[in-house]
Amino acid sequence: MRAAILVEPGIIEFKEVETPQINANEVLIRIRAASICGTDVHIFEGRWKVFTPRIMGHEGSGEVVDLGEGVTKVDVGDRVVVAPLIHCGSCRMCRVGRYNICERRKFVGIEADGVFAEYIKVDQTNVEPLPYELSFEEGALVEPFSVAVHAVRRGGIPMNGTVAILGAGPIGLCAIRAAKAAGAGEVLSIDPLEDRLLLASELGAEVVINPKRADVRDLVLKHTGGRGADVIIEASGSPEAYKGIADLAGRGGKIIQIGLPLAQVCFDMLPFSRKELELIGCNGHMMDLEGALDLMRKEGGLLSKMITHRLPLRDVVKGMEMVMEGRGIKIMLLP
Numbered sequence: 001m002r003a004a005i006l007v008e009p010g011i012i013e014f015k016e017v018e019t020p021q022i023n024a025n026e027v028l029i030r031i032r033a034a035s036i037c038g039t040d041v042h043i044f045e046g047r048w049k050v051f052t053p054r055i056m057g058h059e060g061s062g063e064v065v066d067l068g069e070g071v072t073k074v075d076v077g078d079r080v081v082v083a084p085l086i087h088c089g090s091c092r093m094c095r096v097g098r099y100n101i102c103e104r105r106k107f108v109g110i111e112a113d114g115v116f117a118e119y120i121k122v123d124q125t126n127v128e129p130l131p132y133e134l135s136f137e138e139g140a141l142v143e144p145f146s147v148a149v150h151a152v153r154r155g156g157i158p159m160n161g162t163v164a165i166l167g168a169g170p171i172g173l174c175a176i177r178a179a180k181a182a183g184a185g186e187v188l189s190i191d192p193l194e195d196r197l198l199l200a201s202e203l204g205a206e207v208v209i210n211p212k213r214a215d216v217r218d219l220v221l222k223h224t225g226g227r228g229a230d231v232i233i234e235a236s237g238s239p240e241a242y243k244g245i246a247d248l249a250g251r252g253g254k255i256i257q258i259g260l261p262l263a264q265v266c267f268d269m270l271p272f273s274r275k276e277l278e279l280i281g282c283n284g285h286m287m288d289l290e291g292a293l294d295l296m297r298k299e300g301g302l303l304s305k306m307i308t309h310r311l312p313l314r315d316v317v318k319g320m321e322m323v324m325e326g327r328g329i330k331i332m333l334l335p
């Protein structure tokens, strides 16, 4: 099969490798769509270390083409989504259902070979059936959407509460839909790129704010009757975003972290005490792709508006460069 292999930071080779051989509980999937995530770009740039050579990619869907004899969950011919979190099932966190913070956690495309290939083999726990209403491309978006669903579930949104989302990249956009589904009232989307803000409105944000053109704090206060937002979702991953974040939150508010700054962040602690704010850390998603799939199905694939480009898998580096330059939102790779 052909695969996109990271041989060292900055170098991806698209070449012929052996198709994986499956074991008893494993499923062989022919990848039909895979999308590029910000994490892939960090890995490509060498800012996130992985053992090489590694087939990259963790957002993908495809068709089951072969099964081990122990597989009961899916059949040959089934359309599936790859659930990339690999957990041990026996550590303390796994035993209480918090698989995403498993002590022996691994991830497809990081510690195991990924979806930027014609085929992938995974354990049957790492596949989720793709409902017929959703396309393979939408299937690839289930994983990033699950990240937003997990964060919103973990943080909790008060009914009709005002939610300010920092960053309108793929995860910030997914967070709009997740917040709405969880009962949010007004959603404010904040991003310096106009094309992203346009998409944020299409996905249901009532208010969009460009920090280059307006004072974010003034506008958040204006739209909340001077109170501040009930929930802030940080999905930009920019250390800068944390600076004034507590000033955007109302009393008793919550700040949900999804974006992952790769540098230290600095913020004023005083408002946390004065307003009894909560800062809630989030790590990826649980194995709850099912919930995300259900939501996507109900919304008729609204999230596919995020797909701005489609490239053949061999052009993966071109796709990475587009993400680095902030061109496009979700780039779909088609093997």
Ligand SMILES: [Zn+2]
Pocket (backbone or CB within 6 Å): 037, 038, 039, 058, 059, 143, 144
């Ligand atoms: Zn991702």
Ligand SMILES: [Zn+2]
Pocket (backbone or CB within 6 Å): 087, 088, 089, 090, 091, 092, 093, 094, 102, 103, 104, 105
């Ligand atoms: Zn575990």
